[in-house]
Amino acid sequence: MKHLASRTLLLAALAVSGTFAVQAAYADAAAAVAAPTDAELAVSVKQALDADQELKALDLKVSSSKAEVTIEGPMTDDQQMFKAGQIAEKVPGVKFVINKMEQKS
Incomplete structure (x- = not known):
């Protein structure tokens, strides 16, 4: 049971960090597109x-x-x-x- 809980927490942490990485990538791309020369x-x-x-x-x-x-x-x-x-x-x-x-x- 402990092993299953640890694995679930690890997967949740990875999912959350992946979401933030995707959001950061989109924010950087949007800033690059929006910035005028x-x-x-x-x-x-x-x-x-x-x-x-x-x-x-x-x-x-x-x-x-x-x-x-x-x-x-x-x-x-x-x-x-x-x-x-x-x-x-x-x-x-x-x-x-x-x-x-x-x-x-």
Whole structure:
């Protein structure tokens, strides 16, 4: 009887660990499929920035490397820099925003 109980517990443990392994594999595959490329991420951020008329007029340049987005271009006040950073951070896939906007002279 003890032997049967031990075997049952072992089989249950193996079944549970197999379920977790399958779920982890599917989660990794889904993350890989869902993650945009850097080029796609830069385009998405640029579109999000251009949806704001004030920022669109600045014609900001956007690039991305390893999901870190860089925004470059002129600004007339600090609020534009703040707004651009907030918009970029909300784009799915962006891990970090480097804002290199500079004051227009």
